[in-house]
Amino acid sequence: MSKSNQVLEEITSKEYEHGWTVNLETDEAPKGLNEDIVRFISAKKNEPEWLLEWRLKAFRQWQKMVEPKWPNVTYPAINYQDIIYYSAPKQKVKPNSLSEVDPELIKTFEKLGISLTEQKRLTGVAVDAVIDSISVATTFKEKLSELGVIFCSFSEAVKEHPELIKKYLGSVVPMNDNYFAALNSAVFSDGSFCYIPKGVRCPMELSTYFRINAANTGQFERTLIVADEGSYVSYLEGCTAPMRDENQLHAAVVELYTMKGAEIKYSTVQNWYPGDKNGKGGIYNFVTKRGLCAGDHSKISWTQVETGSAITWKYPSCVLKGDYSVGEFYSVAVTNNYQQADTGTKMIHIGKNTRSRIVSKGISAGKSQNSYRGQVHVMKRATNARNHSQCDSLLMGDQCGAHTFPYIDVENNSARIEHEATTSKIGEDQIFYCLQRGIDEESAVALIVNGYAKEVLNQLPMEFAVEAQKLLALTLEGSVG
Amino acid sequence: MNYRTMLSIKNLQAKIGEKQILNGIDLKVNAGEVHAIMGPNGSGKSTLASVLSGREEYEVSGGEVDFLGKDLLELSPEDRAREGIFMAFQYPVEIPGVSTINFMKTALNQIREYRGQQALDAVSFLQLMKEKMKLVEIDQSLLNRSLNEGFSGGEKKRNEIFQMAMLEPKLAILDETDSGLDIDALRIVANGVNKLRNKNNATIVVTHYQRLLDYIVPDYVHVLYKGKIVKSGTKELALELEAKGYDWIKSEVTVA
DSSP states (O other): OOHHHHHHHHHHTOOOTTOOOOOOOEEEOOBSOSHHHHHHHHHHTTOOHHHHHHHHHHHHHHHHOOOOOOSSOOOOOOOGGGSBOOEEEOOSSOOSSGGGSOHHHHHHHHHTTOOOOGGGOOSOEEEEEEETTEEEEEOSHHHHHHTTOEEEEHHHHHHHOHHHHHHHTTSSSOTTSSHHHHHHHHHOOEEEEEEEOTTOBOSSEEEEEEEOOSTTBOBOEEEEEEEOTTOEEEEEEEEEOOOOSSEEEEOOEEEEEEOTTOEEEEEEEEOOOOOOTTSOSEEEEEEEEEEEEOSTTOEEEEEEEEOOOSEEEEOOEEEEOSTTOEEEEEEEEEEOTTOEEEEEEEEEEOSTTOEEEEEEEEEEOTTOEEEEEEEEEEOTTOTTOEEEEEEEEEEOSSSOEEEEEEEEEEOOTTOEEEEEEEEEEOOHHHHHHHHHTTOOHHHHHHHHHHHHTHHHHTTSOHHHHHHHHHHHHHHHTTOOO | OOTTEEEEEEEEEEEETTEEEEEEEEEEEETTOEEEEEOOTTSSHHHHHHHHHTOTTSEEEEEEEEETTEEGGGSOHHHHHHHTEEEEOSSOOOEEEEEHHHHHHHHHHHHHHHTTOOOOOHHHHHHHHHHHHHHHTOOHHHHHSEETTTOOHHHHHHHHHHHHHHHOOSEEEEESTTTTOOHHHHHHHHHHHHHHOOTTOEEEEEOSSSTHHHHSOOSEEEEEETTEEEEEEOHHHHHHHHHHOHHHHHHHHHHO
């Protein structure tokens, strides 16, 4: 075994640092899924009748659907009757302020480096913390409401702003859009809701932090962000889960809606538990994320750094309906050990003069498989549509795989579509060059990988970029063969 | 051992796979000296440079190397660099997305950490960089670009010398630094090297051609042939080689 392979062994066997659990008393639904469970969840959340009906409709549609088999991933069949669909940390009363939140919960988030105590926060980031099935706290709510910005948990939004939820829920991702979206629509438990009123530029980053804690539980959250005319918001999403031997399902739905001249920037650093180095355990991350540029001159930008999960199945997409609307997708997806990722985007050009840009950087190490799957679709009336796609793959070692599946459909002759792709390998030569300058192997890999992913990392808000860089280094250090 | 002795190589043998390349090299380099290693293609010049810098493809099968009182062969490549060995590569590699500035900051601070020094703050680093840029006549725009990506041959070599200036090594090994350079680039690179020479450091220049030695004047010239130093002399030896060609050495060795 060469030295670099040894280092690879040592470092890739590094433990997942968020693998701990806390003992929270939970309030759970029995295992399995049927109409009664859907009713149970709805009742737990004191939901109005219309929402229960919506859920049941989704559930009935889901029963008729089949799990997609086209992604380039393999996993044993999921027994949907063996999952707990609702689990909430037990709290005697619904907290009205942070001081009433269970201290164990606050500690949980502090362990993650997320302080829910507003005065302790140095950066201007408002956080909605979601643990298992429910949102436990949202910070900076008052300050935001002065501007008319609504930022709260999904359940709260259902109660406080039913007209907005009724109008936009499922408007971007229909309940029967796909198997996992339908499942989510039936059993979703919480998530974040955000509304930015006309002409408001949200003064701070809004952020949701997701944490799966309970065992045998699936997490099905929903995020809905609506940006009214001329508004702007930057939104961050982070996630972790404990180390467990069994696989856990995460099937979320994120809907973004921008009106005329509005812009949403959505950033994710996904760090779900990826399973151990032999491929045991880990999160199945089957997520539907889509944005609708409904108004002219609106813009949606997705940035994702995907380092976790045993399996990732996710295609944050933009439907460019408004004329002159812009969609962007920046992605770094890292897989190591036995992780599998099938991720990419869809850019659907409907309006005239719409533009989209895709920058995807895949990094595969260990025995992992990393696929980019992207679709660029220019519809008939989308004159002068422009797209530029760049898909790069970086391989580390000789046992991993990188795959690219680009789909391009053009129905309008004025479209201009560009697609570039590269595949490269971190070379012994690059590493040696760094070593010879006194840089150790771990730092060398971090340097090279961060350089490779720079274009995407640059899109992240400052505080997230630092976290993402560290995470990339941690996931990959020494993975050179 | 003389206190001025920097590098002492005794009977060094090395192979790659089953192929023996170095067949017992003896060489002593003192502080303040410049040694040129010359020889025909395949004589083992670059292998010697690689073995000294710690490339793992080469297996050392015998001999010893002492660098300032330390067993060099026991040190990892990064520790050799931190102890003060610098290699200017014949083919500097590209590292996309990493600027020379960022690269040097990482390197310098790791070396400083190894030596128990504090990391340089941004201002001091910038000052040092400006000073060295001037010394080796390199433009900052080049240093902001991704390391070696899209650089011309001359730019790559000049960048190597800039890095050498930044890291201030005790022993610099220039591996075929003249290859691929036109005469102007050669002069700039050589000027840089000459300015960095002092009584406390030493340089090993590995080259096939004499012309680099017109600019970097060596104190000693060694001719490597079939993995052994077959002839040593002063700079006149290089001129003689230029005039007579390597066949002269080959025949002389065969006769002997």
